[in-house]
């Protein structure tokens with residue numbers, strides 16, 4: 026069978042372009058990460074602490090939004106085309122969404138970077154969570170809106186391809202990779218509505234001076250309505266590779282196609298009605314709504330626990346095909362010299378730890394201990410920063426040959442690079458989690474308070490800082506090696522031998538799974554109902570308390586000293 030690039034040359038170009046933008050963002054974002062890690066730990070300071078927030082915003086937006094999502098659209102374009110075995114309906118539409126996303130991302134990036142140049146009257150140091158009361162230049166939000174509309178068009182492109190395929194194959198099961206793409210996109214449509222409303226109706230008019238004020242709690246809640254599902258939008262491309270590529274790399278087959286479908290349906294249903302778990306500490310949202318979000322979050326652990334089971338079972342099956350034996354002895358027969366395999370396996374391993382720190386975040390009472398501390402960046406560098414980013418880098422060693430017809434320039438550099446990422450992240454995220462338990466705050470250039478020392482039970486603050494700086498440096502070197510390897514592969518000539526792109530059928534295939542799993546309309550309907558149940562009352566009460574534009578007389582709150590004194594004396598007497 027011919028290589029992907031020969032069968033679908035037009036689609037291969039779009040995938041290549043998407044990955045190229047993703048990797049440019051990765052390079053700049055990683056450099057900002059290095060500056061921050063060294064600055065925060067007070068080891069090397071090359072920027073002022075005021076500029077730290079611009080650099081932090083650039084780091085978050087370029088890595089968590091631009092790198093991940095451009096990689097996603099490239100991967101999904103590849104997955105839909107190859108699994109439906111047909112080109113996309115109209116390549117002009119495909120280039121149109123790519124163009125819109127790239128223009129939007131560029132405008133947003135320029136607005137952020139302008140903050141480093143005092144002569145340019147533009148800035149956007151609002152962090153990647155961009156809710157009020159922090160305010161950015163309107164161009165920041167406009168770029169983001171264009172970027173998101175671009176992703177909607179990409180989804181439409183894949184749905185149109187599916188519709189064409191369906192009209193010719195009325196009775197067939199949706200191919201697994203396309204099923205994963207479509208369920209992920211429905212989840213994305215539902216959840217991006219929140220951020221679209223926030224950006225279009227509140228943040229853009231407010232930043233342009235068309236309205237005087239906004240209700241910060243409302244923009245926060247709309248942000249987190251989108252802000253939790255977005256983490257699964259990052260994760261699903263990694264899962265797509267763990268389910269469909271990793272078993273093959275291990276030498277075996279996916280354990281169960283039906284279980285994989287159940288997992289993606291569960292993510293569609295449960296990803297959105299949980300966003301309030303980022304707001305346990307927000308006054309203004311009643312405890313009961315927080316409790317509902319917590320319960321839903323605990324149910325949402327299920328699809329990832331099922332994934333751990335299915336993916337590890339597939340790896341074990343592969344290892345046993347290669348002659349592996351014993352309870353754990355089979356681990357040794359896995360292809361550890363293959364950077365694509367090792368990167369994904371290490372990413373999965375770290376996700377097991379990141380998932381546990383997520384469970385701790387999700388508990389309402391324990392969250393009070395870690396919220397707004399550096400524990401949270403520890404958590405998300407294991408999840409998006411490793412489960413997702415490392416899988417994407419490792420996946421590139423598999424994907425790039427498919428879309429270019431070229432061999433990876435150096436597998437040893439690839440292997441070194443993925444292992445270095447894992448080791449760097451062990452240092453950094455472990456130290457961040459420990460620092461968070463001591464109360465070291467996140468999102469600040471100056472975590473050390475004057476005349477106050479954090480007390481450690483084991484180790485020291487100095488040692489925690491050195492681990493963070495060392496980890497951050499290893500991560501940066503790993504990205505440099507990755508980008509070098511990718512650029513060298515791209516620049517190489519095509520190899521004579523065709524690229525192996527065969528993905529084997531699962532052990533238990535789609536014929537064994539209930540047909541209802543493919544009923545996308547049903548799952549969309551239930552997902553919408555769950556969102557309505559989880560969000561109508563909290564939103565109504567937030568708007569009731571402070572108005573749509575935050576014009577309630579209750580804010581800003583002021584406390585009279587007399588009232589406090591009277592209350593205290595009342596209690597004492």
Ligand code: HAS
Pocket residue numbers: 154256257259260267302303322325326329330332333334336337340369370371372373374376377378379380381383384386387388392395396397401404405408409413
């Ligand atoms: Fe989270 C905060 C709860 C998953 C990302 N999370 C964040 C933030 C980010 C983020 C970016 O409830 C910070 C936002 C900000 O800036 O304020 N998170 C969870 C829970 C999960 C979870 C319950 N998070 C993720 C994923 C992310 C991500 C995935 C990105 C991709 N998170 C929270 C909460 C907060 C939060 C609170 C708010 C904290 C606060 O107070 O601010 C769960 O989905 C996790 C489930 C995962 C598992 C692990 C399963 C293990 C698997 C590995 C299999 C192994 C393999 C390899 C394949 C149960 C699947 C085997 C290898 C061999 C060698 C055998």
Ligand code: CU1
Pocket residue numbers: 252253256300302303
């Ligand atoms: Cu979340």
